[in-house]
Amino acid sequence: MVPRTVYNEDHEQFRETLRKFLENEAVPYHHQWEKDGQIDRKLWNKAGEMGFLCPQVDEKYGGLGLDYGYNSIIDEEVARAGLSGIGWGLHSNIAVPYIINYGTEEQKKKYLPKCISGEMITAIAMSEPGAGSDLQGVRTTAVRKGDHYLLNGSKIFITNGQQADLVIVVAKTDPHEGASGVSLFLVEAASPGFKKGSNLEKIGMKAQDTSELFFDDVRVPVDNLLGGEGQGFIYLMQELPQERLSVAIYAIANAEAALQWTIDYVRDRKAFGKPISAFQNTQFKLAELDSELTALRVFIDRCLELHYKKELDVATAAKAKLLSTDFQCKLLDECVQLHGGYGYMWEYPIARSWADARVARIYAGTNEIMKLIISRDLLRDD
Numbered sequence: 001m002v003p004r005t006v007y008n009e010d011h012e013q014f015r016e017t018l019r020k021f022l023e024n025e026a027v028p029y030h031h032q033w034e035k036d037g038q039i040d041r042k043l044w045n046k047a048g049e050m051g052f053l054c055p056q057v058d059e060k061y062g063g064l065g066l067d068y069g070y071n072s073i074i075d076e077e078v079a080r081a082g083l084s085g086i087g088w089g090l091h092s093n094i095a096v097p098y099i100i101n102y103g104t105e106e107q108k109k110k111y112l113p114k115c116i117s118g119e120m121i122t123a124i125a126m127s128e129p130g131a132g133s134d135l136q137g138v139r140t141t142a143v144r145k146g147d148h149y150l151l152n153g154s155k156i157f158i159t160n161g162q163q164a165d166l167v168i169v170v171a172k173t174d175p176h177e178g179a180s181g182v183s184l185f186l187v188e189a190a191s192p193g194f195k196k197g198s199n200l201e202k203i204g205m206k207a208q209d210t211s212e213l214f215f216d217d218v219r220v221p222v223d224n225l226l227g228g229e230g231q232g233f234i235y236l237m238q239e240l241p242q243e244r245l246s247v248a249i250y251a252i253a254n255a256e257a258a259l260q261w262t263i264d265y266v267r268d269r270k271a272f273g274k275p276i277s278a279f280q281n282t283q284f285k286l287a288e289l290d291s292e293l294t295a296l297r298v299f300i301d302r303c304l305e306l307h308y309k310k311e312l313d314v315a316t317a318a319k320a321k322l323l324s325t326d327f328q329c330k331l332l333d334e335c336v337q338l339h340g341g342y343g344y345m346w347e348y349p350i351a352r353s354w355a356d357a358r359v360a361r362i363y364a365g366t367n368e369i370m371k372l373i374i375s376r377d378l379l380r381d382d
């Protein structure tokens with residue numbers, strides 16, 4: 001085991017408190033939440049009271065003003081426990097940072113305290129039925145009409161979509177332009193004309209609510225434009241490395257947990273009069289997976305260190321997301337195999353993680369888009 005150096009004692013104490021909280025408040029209920037298609041809303045409020053939502057937000061808005069390591073520990077503990085329905089990562093690490101980094105003082109005062117308490121759940125709506133990887137092709141429009149914008153269009157696959165109270169919507173303020181026509185808006189779910197579609201049925205992450213969203217002449221006050229008009233694409237590019245790091249951190253923590261579940265299982269399960277762990281195939285598979293996992297853990301921790309110093313570049317974040325999620329899926333597949341038929345049963349965490357993990361190669365930019373980013377960086381003319 002290579003000792004980790006990214007966390008200090010305070011981080012680890014926070015982890016202990018969070019782990020106990022999740023064991024008591026989430027683990028016993030997650031199975032039911034998978035049937036419900038969403039987690040209990042009250043968990044958000046309880047997490048808010050404990051300081052588990054947006055811990056990085058400045059104290060003047062009610063936050064704890066902590067470093068990103070705390071966000072990362074939250075990702076790790078949720079991943080380790082296989083609590084894939086909990087959308088705090090999307091809220092704290094992906095959506096709320098847009099308000100922190102590009103919001104006006106009024107927007108911060110209005111929304112951040114509620115995001116921290118769990119009173120407001122956030123989502124970010126980029127993808128559309130006709131535009132996922134190619135975000136410049138979004139069709140949702142926001143047309144300025146005096147003191148408001150008129151928002152029309154639809155979004156798909158939006159995490160926290162059913163429960164969200166506040167959605168950061170990517171829209172074209174100039175449909176004739178590509179990237180420079182894109183702007184971001186803070187849209188309250190209670191706005192007239194804003195409708196949520198049904199909770200989408202997925203092959204994994206069954207307790208995570210994922211929705212279509214529809215905007216029919218939604219009046220968005222000019223005050224709810226996030227940052228500058230036409231700057232949205234630049235903001236997206238600036239924020240995506242943190243999103244990808246968050247996905248990578250989740251993937252590696254989940255892979256570590258899955259390897260441990262498998263080690264426990266193969267020690268216990270017997271075939272041909274011996275434990276499965278006595279077969280050389282099992283031993284070699286575990287050794288190979290653990291070796292790759294160790295190397296990736298070191299790389300992802302190094303990315304986290306770079307992120308602490310705001311030095312994590314776009315291409316390195318893409319490499320972290322690509323390698324960690326490809327490996328997570330590979331490891332889970334091998335671990336399902338080592339569980340035999342039980343590995344295919346939903347009641348086993350390995351089966352659920354196998355199904356949950358598949359999307360990690362698709363969202364936050366597909367792994368093919370990660371390769372595009374990395375190769376562009378390699379081949380660019382300086």
Ligand SMILES: Cc1cc2nc3c(=O)[nH]c(=O)nc-3n(C[C@H](O)[C@H](O)[C@H](O)COP(=O)(O)OP(=O)(O)OC[C@H]3O[C@@H](n4cnc5c(N)ncnc54)[C@H](O)[C@@H]3O)c2cc1C
Pocket residue numbers: 090123124125126127130131132133134156157158159160202205210359362363364365366367368369372
């Ligand atoms: C469970 C879930 C949760 C999600 N949550 C959110 C969310 O909260 N907010 C949000 O906005 N979106 C969300 N998404 C959407 C996700 O980000 C998109 O699905 C993803 O970006 C891919 O877009 P697409 O589905 O349109 O696929 P497409 O862009 O149609 O891609 C299809 C295939 O073509 C490949 N491809 C596309 N372009 C290229 C290229 N130039 N070169 C090589 N290959 C290419 C892709 O890699 C992929 O394999 C979520 C998706 C899922 C499934």
